[in-house]
Amino acid sequence: MPVESVFPRLEPLLTQVQKPVQYVGGELNAQVKDWDACDVRWALMYPDAYEVGLPNQGLQILYEVLNEREGTLAERTYSVWPDLEGLMREHGVPQFTVDAHRPVGAFDVFGLSFATELGYTNMLAALDLAGIPLEAKDRDESHPVVLAGGHAAFNPEPIADFIDAAVLGDGEEAVLLITDVIRAWKGEGSPGGRAELLLRLARTGSVYIPRYYDVEYLEDGRIRRVVPNTPGVPWRVSKHTVMNLDEWPYPKQPLVPLAETVHERMSVEVFRGCTRGCRFCQAGMITRPVRERSITTIGEMVDAGLKATGFQEVGLLSLSSADHSEIAEVTKGLADRYEGTNTSLSLPSTRVDAFNIDLANELTRNGRRSGLTFAPEGGTDRMRKVINKMVTEDDLIRTVAAAYGAGWRQVKLYFMCGLPTETDEDVVAIARVAKRVIETGRQVSGKRDIRCTVSIGGFVPKPHTPFQWAAQLDHETTDARLAKLRDAIRADRDYAKAIGFRYHDGKPGIVEGLLSRGDRRVGKVIRAVYEDGGRFDGWSEHFSFDRWMACADSALADEPVDVSWYTTRERDKAEVLPWDHLDSGLDKEWLWDDWQDAVDEVEVDDCRWNPCFDCGVCPQMGTDIQIGPTGRTLLPLTPVGR
Amino acid sequence: MARTPEGPPPPPVVQRLRIRWAKRGRLRFTSHRDFQRAFERALRRANVPVAYSAGFSPHPKISYAGAAPTGTASEAEYVEVGLQERVELEPVRAALDAALAPGLDILEIVEAAPGALADRLEASHWRIELPGVGVGVAEAAAEAFLVAPEVKVERLTKDGVRTFDARGAVARLGVLDGSARGPLDDSARGPLDDSARGPLDAPGAQREGREGPCAILDVVVRHGIPTVRPDDVLSGLRSVADLVPPEPPRAVRLAQGPLDEATGIVGDPLAHDRDAVGASGIPSTA
Numbered sequence: 001m002p003v004e005s006v007f008p009r010l011e012p013l014l015t016q017v018q019k020p021v022q023y024v025g026g027e028l029n030a031q032v033k034d035w036d037a038c039d040v041r042w043a044l045m046y047p048d049a050y051e052v053g054l055p056n057q058g059l060q061i062l063y064e065v066l067n068e069r070e071g072t073l074a075e076r077t078y079s080v081w082p083d084l085e086g087l088m089r090e091h092g093v094p095q096f097t098v099d100a101h102r103p104v105g106a107f108d109v110f111g112l113s114f115a116t117e118l119g120y121t122n123m124l125a126a127l128d129l130a131g132i133p134l135e136a137k138d139r140d141e142s143h144p145v146v147l148a149g150g151h152a153a154f155n156p157e158p159i160a161d162f163i164d165a166a167v168l169g170d171g172e173e174a175v176l177l178i179t180d181v182i183r184a185w186k187g188e189g190s191p192g193g194r195a196e197l198l199l200r201l202a203r204t205g206s207v208y209i210p211r212y213y214d215v216e217y218l219e220d221g222r223i224r225r226v227v228p229n230t231p232g233v234p235w236r237v238s239k240h241t242v243m244n245l246d247e248w249p250y251p252k253q254p255l256v257p258l259a260e261t262v263h264e265r266m267s268v269e270v271f272r273g274c275t276r277g278c279r280f281c282q283a284g285m286i287t288r289p290v291r292e293r294s295i296t297t298i299g300e301m302v303d304a305g306l307k308a309t310g311f312q313e314v315g316l317l318s319l320s321s322a323d324h325s326e327i328a329e330v331t332k333g334l335a336d337r338y339e340g341t342n343t344s345l346s347l348p349s350t351r352v353d354a355f356n357i358d359l360a361n362e363l364t365r366n367g368r369r370s371g372l373t374f375a376p377e378g379g380t381d382r383m384r385k386v387i388n389k390m391v392t393e394d395d396l397i398r399t400v401a402a403a404y405g406a407g408w409r410q411v412k413l414y415f416m417c418g419l420p421t422e423t424d425e426d427v428v429a430i431a432r433v434a435k436r437v438i439e440t441g442r443q444v445s446g447k448r449d450i451r452c453t454v455s456i457g458g459f460v461p462k463p464h465t466p467f468q469w470a471a472q473l474d475h476e477t478t479d480a481r482l483a484k485l486r487d488a489i490r491a492d493r494d495y496a497k498a499i500g501f502r503y504h505d506g507k508p509g510i511v512e513g514l515l516s517r518g519d520r521r522v523g524k525v526i527r528a529v530y531e532d533g534g535r536f537d538g539w540s541e542h543f544s545f546d547r548w549m550a551c552a553d554s555a556l557a558d559e560p561v562d563v564s565w566y567t568t569r570e571r572d573k574a575e576v577l578p579w580d581h582l583d584s585g586l587d588k589e590w591l592w593d594d595w596q597d598a599v600d601e602v603e604v605d606d607c608r609w610n611p612c613f614d615c616g617v618c619p620q621m622g623t624d625i626q627i628g629p630t631g632r633t634l635l636p637l638t639p640v641g642r
Numbered sequence: 643m644a645r646t647p648e649g650p651p652p653p654p655v656v657q658r659l660r661i662r663w664a665k666r667g668r669l670r671f672t673s674h675r676d677f678q679r680a681f682e683r684a685l686r687r688a689n690v691p692v693a694y695s696a697g698f699s700p701h702p703k704i705s706y707a708g709a710a711p712t713g714t715a716s717e718a719e720y721v722e723v724g725l726q727e728r729v730e731l732e733p734v735r736a737a738l739d740a741a742l743a744p745g746l747d748i749l750e751i752v753e754a755a756p757g758a759l760a761d762r763l764e765a766s767h768w769r770i771e772l773p774g775v776g777v778g779v780a781e782a783a784a785e786a787f788l789v790a791p792e793v794k795v796e797r798l799t800k801d802g803v804r805t806f807d808a809r810g811a812v813a814r815l816g817v818l819d820g821s822a823r824g825p826l827d828d829s830a831r832g833p834l835d836d837s838a839r840g841p842l843d844a845p846g847a848q849r850e851g852r853e854g855p856c857a858i859l860d861v862v863v864r865h866g867i868p869t870v871r872p873d874d875v876l877s878g879l880r881s882v883a884d885l886v887p888p889e890p891p892r893a894v895r896l897a898q899g900p901l902d903e904a905t906g907i908v909g910d911p912l913a914h915d916r917d918a919v920g921a922s923g924i925p926s927t928a
């Protein structure tokens with residue numbers, strides 16, 4: 001049955017909204033496949049505004065992987081701003097894809113990628129606009145399978161009532177697996193309806209179907225256990241890990257938007273995973289082991305991507321790009337290849353060492369050296385031992401000296417506030433560090449106009465990390481500590497002008513904490529916030545802490561738990577955590593030991609250059625570290641724009 | 643001391659291209675800034691040897707003529723590009739067109755002859771469809787507008803509300819009947835229509851055949867400060883004759899160029915270059 005485009009109905013509304021171009025699609029490299037020639041159809045959503053969602057690599061990769069498959073199509077949809085949402089409700093226009101403006105409700109799968117939990121209210125808005133019942137139990141065969149992915153899906157319990165399924169880990173193979181299951185089921189005439197399809201997905205062992213698990217609680221509010229309620233459903237659901245990134249060189253044809261977005265560049269992921277072992281970092285923990293893309297594939301992807309897009313900037317992405325075993329060869333090779341072409345390269349890396357500066361110098365051979373960023377994360381050597389950031393203050397000072405000496409004028413330092421065991425002194429110490437940085441910079445550069453910016457945000461404990469048991473710092477104390485730091489920075493007039501101070505107040509972190517470590521009972525809070533008008537919680541102008549707290553009070557009134565129970569409470573070893581049945585590969589014993597090591601200020605070395613520290617991932621997932629060096633070099637190519 | 647780029651200064655401009663492009667279909671919602679970014683990327687993808695300015699952040703030598711407002715379509719937008727190497731016109735036109743999303747279409751490229759293009763863009767010819775508005779009503783409104791010595795309109799700018807006269811700039815204002823031709827029916831829209839819509843919106847994207855009247859305003863507006871836009875003409879019609887279209891109007895710029903005050907016809911601004919040097923593409927016929 002053909003599915004009509006909603007564009008004729010949408011078009012008159014577009015003249016009445018801000019930045020209408022974000023809703024029209026038509027991006028370079030976008031694809032529109034024939035609806036009737038496909039039997040499995042995906043609507044992919046990044047539940048935030050187009051300007052943030054479009055550049056998202058994960059979604060672009062899946063879009064391409066699915067569209068390359070015969071008989072399978074994928075289109076994209078993003079959150080609409082409240083101005084258009086109001087008009088769509090008034091005129092009965094449903095949530096649509098930007099590719100062919102098809103109604104999201106007509107697809108087989110509605111897949112949402114959650115980089116952060118703050119997109120949950122936007123998911124509810126999209127479901128409602130799409131005409132899909134908010135709660136999974138109210139859906140039937142006519143509705144898409146609502147599927148969550150992305151880092152937040154490692155604990156999807158707070159949205160368990162709203163989603164039909166969740167996928168943990170890398171999406172490339174997972175979406176194809178799900179496509180095959182749906183195709184087979186549809187091919188057989190959809191036997192057993194929606195329940196059967198979801199059961200088949202559950203039985204793969206790597207798609208989490210919340211409805212097939214019951215959560216039992218203890219009287220005091222803790223979880224007693226989580227048990228499968230249907231035969232054949234596994235006790236634990238595993239994450240997906242793509243091995244050999246060279247076989248998955250996506251995106252091959254990156255999307256180039258007409259609208260302005262947050263990243264006006266193309267990105268090539270140089271590796272996945274990170275084993276530096278920073279204890280606060282969920283991304284590092286859940287993406288193990290490290291899998292590098294080879295220097296040759298990186299070179300080819302950069303070349304093909306630039307030709308396909310016309311972008312002027314290439315970012316070499318990963319969790320810590322300077323750690324790639326051949327990153328020096330990659331950067332030099334690319335800098336040589338694109339010298340004199342107005343193509344610039346960037347390497348997001350915040351490693352505190354001289355090698356990182358060498359790389360940055362290479363990438364700015366003939367360009368301006370404006371700012372370099374380092375992330376010591378903790379203010380004192382003690383604090384950095386707790387979080388396993390193996391950098392001393394002297395290392396940091398040596399590094400910034402090298403940076404200012406090489407002509408960089410500004411150094412940005414990232415820190416966190418509210419880390420486990422932290423005291424006021426650990427945070428106020430950042431002021432002293434910043435002064436030493438300026439002092440050192442003035443000495444080595446011989447100039448007074450160098451700058452240092454201190455950027456600090458509140459720490460939120462995350463599932464599947466050693467800090468998953470930790471108490472989150474309440475927002476009042478966070479704000480008070482940040483105020484003390486601000487005063488300490490301002491106290492010395494000789495330095496105050498050279499030091500910029502950026503901070504985020506503690507309130508949004510509490511909501512993020514509630515959603516990160518919440519269980520199924522938190523779903524009622526999310527729904528109440530959504531119904532009260534909550535949207536775009538990642539945007540300070542839309543976020544309302546008071547609304548979240550008021551809704552939590554009423555939605556949790558009958559429960560023995562509240563917001564502080566989820567956030568500022570430390571858990572003990574025996575507690576069943578809401579995500580224990582979701583397997584990131586990390587051994588819970590190992591995580592607990594690492595948590596104890598943190599409290600004892602004991603560090604652990606990276607398993608790429610040291611013996612395996614038995615985090616559990618490789619044996620549990622049947623994976624291995626994949627790193628170079630390969631010893632190969634970049635092929636000489638004739639770049640565009642020469 | 644600031645570092646300066648090493649090496650010789652960038653090569654000089656050896657050829658200047660004047661380009662007419664169209665903004666069609668759903669891409670009429672692109673803003674001028676959106677087009678600029680897309681165009682600069684397209685120049686890189688198409689390997690056009692654009693000349694750059696000197697300095698640490700060299701910028702390409704591109705100058706854009708006054709853009710049709712976001713939400714209006716156009717068959718006559720202009721941009722000029724300085725090149726550091728000479729090129730053949732037609733291959734560049736085709737490559738640029740292919741490098742832009744369908745709906746942003748490169749129609750014609752000529753090599754610039756002496757004389758500034760901006761000086762020749764004296765006026766714009768607009769066609770504004772008013773679905774739901776009868777021809778009689780539109781004619782009465784147009785007449786009231788034309789007899790008024792001055793029609794003050796307000797426009798919200800980023801510096802607040804600005805009030806100015808919309809009447810003085812209007813050189814011609816006629817009313818056509820679009821309902822008989824099925825105003826929003828693609829087949830009748832000929833060259834104005836959004837030929838890009840097909841591949842973009844297909845399948846299942848046929849415009850719903852709309853019933854009812856549809857007046858079309860045929861307007862020629864002299865450029866000035868501020869330039870009077872289709873919105874302003876519509877505001878003027880509202881203020882002189884209470885004309886409030888029940889559905890959002892759709893405007894398309896048919897031509898920009900020198901104005902023949904006697905006839906109210908807008909000429910082709912590239913005619914001079916084409917005669918003097920050469921062209922590739924479809925000359926503007928409006």
Ligand code: SF4
Nearest residue numbers: 607612613615617618
């Ligand atoms: S199992 Fe060992 S080798 Fe694999 S990621 Fe964990 S520590 Fe590293």
